[in-house]
Amino acid sequence: MSRPLVSVVIPNYNYRDSIGLCVDAALRQTYEPLEVIVVDDHSTDDSLEIARRRDVTVLQTPRNSGVAVARNTGAAAARGEVLFFVDSDVALRPDAVEKAVEELLAHPEYGAVCGIYEDQPLIRDSVVEECRVLQAYCWRMESLGTVSFLFSSLTAIPRSVFQRVGPFNPRLRQTEEVEYGERMSEHYQIRVTPHVLGRHDDDHRLLPLLRKLFRRARLRVPLFARRRRFAKGFETASRSLAAVAALGAVVTLPLVLAGPVWLLVPVALAGLSVAGDPSMYRYVLKRRGPRFLVVFTAVAFATNVAISTGIAAGALQWLVSARFRRLYDTPWSPERERTPGADDALSEQRPGTTA
Known part of the structure; x- marks a missing residue:
């Protein structure tokens, strides 16, 4: 049985410090077949050039429009049967995509499999960041199982589900993942799993x-x-x-x-x-x-x-x-x-x- 092509979609806006780590981690995944698409939302730093130095597809939105538009742009260009959204300040563990696909194939009732951040920051900048990463880790660990909102910064969605639920609301620059989760949970289960992991470069x-x-x-x-x-x-x-x-x-x-x-x-x-x-x-x-x-x-x-x-x-x-x-x-x-x-x-x- 052939494995589905996975499209890793990475929206980016001014994350020069982490975009290289994020893309490199996506390229080091144990899962195949896989394509990586970076969508730059008109960054003003050099993160776009950093992404272009990698062997991935790089797109740029016509203007700065928000993460929802960037994700939708990547999804429209993707060829995969599974869309794996990961933000540009997150570096996946090498087996993150493989674990997510395993859960989706085993549970067709799932609309999305969401991962969690590890309890250590991707880039250790300050004690504030260490505290926030630990707080986020504990909150997500207590959210394991079915949830009604989407952790869109680290989530896998079958293309068929994305097509039925529709794209992210392009009019929302923030809280778009909450609104999307509300729409998705009307038809599908959204699952948070501790097996799909990544490190997050949080606010410092x-x-x-x-x-x-x-x-x-x-x-x-x-x-x-x-x-x-x-x-x-x-x-x-x-x-x-x-x-x-x-x-x-x-x-x-x-x-x-x-x-x-x-x-x-x-x-x-x-x-x-x-x-x-x-x-x-x-x-x-x-x-x-x-x-x-x-x-x-x-x-x-x-x-x-x-x-x-x-x-x-x-x-x-x-x-x-x-x-x-x-x-x-x-x-x-x-x-x-x-x-x-x-x-x-x-x-x-x-x-x-x-x-």
Whole structure:
């Protein structure tokens, strides 16, 4: 029985530090047959040139349009029966594609097989990045099994499923994977597996990380309001309570001005924030020790504050803005939307050719 051709699709925008590691890891896969397609979303750094030095297909979008358009462009140009999407800041383990295909072939009811990031960063830049990578690893490990959203940065989708569900919504520059998962989970199971692994080059500075988490949390509110339930995955009730408690600790901190006894309120809320995710802190303690745990707890607390503040801002915006409420309801038909493909690319490089 012949094995299906897999097309590894790598969207890229200004990831010069990791794009080479990402492409090289894709080329070193144990699985065959396989093709690698890099879609540059009009980068302003030299990551496009780095990709062109590899023996892969390189496309470029006509203009900077977001990761959804870049993925759709790669999917339109791909020849494979399986589409394996991996972001340009992720380096796959050598057997990642093979493991994903094995699961898809064994379970035709799966619409997607999503992998997880390892607990060590791809490029070790700062302690903040180490903390964030550990946090993401623990959250994904607790999401193993069926989920209702897509980890689109590390996922394999049969082409037949992608054609039925349709392309990523090109109008969403962020949270496109959440919306796509909602569409896919209406027809198929989305599975998260610990067997498909990659290392992620996460944010290494705290403020940009917090801004990103705030923005993503805010933009998810219209989707939360529409479905009125927690998603299957790491959006658990206890983790949501931990985020709210962290924000509560910050908000109630001025009560200390009324007397030292009031310090108990923010301290209790901070403790409740930690108690909402005990397995994560136990894992970090075992993995890195008590001194690192102190730093990790501070970073995790800050991310919880950013997430809950983003949700609060999104809730307020949802109340006052009809346009924001319709963010995911905007009429859009995958059938009518023209997906940019190889014919639309400003530049294209096939193996053995130059753009």
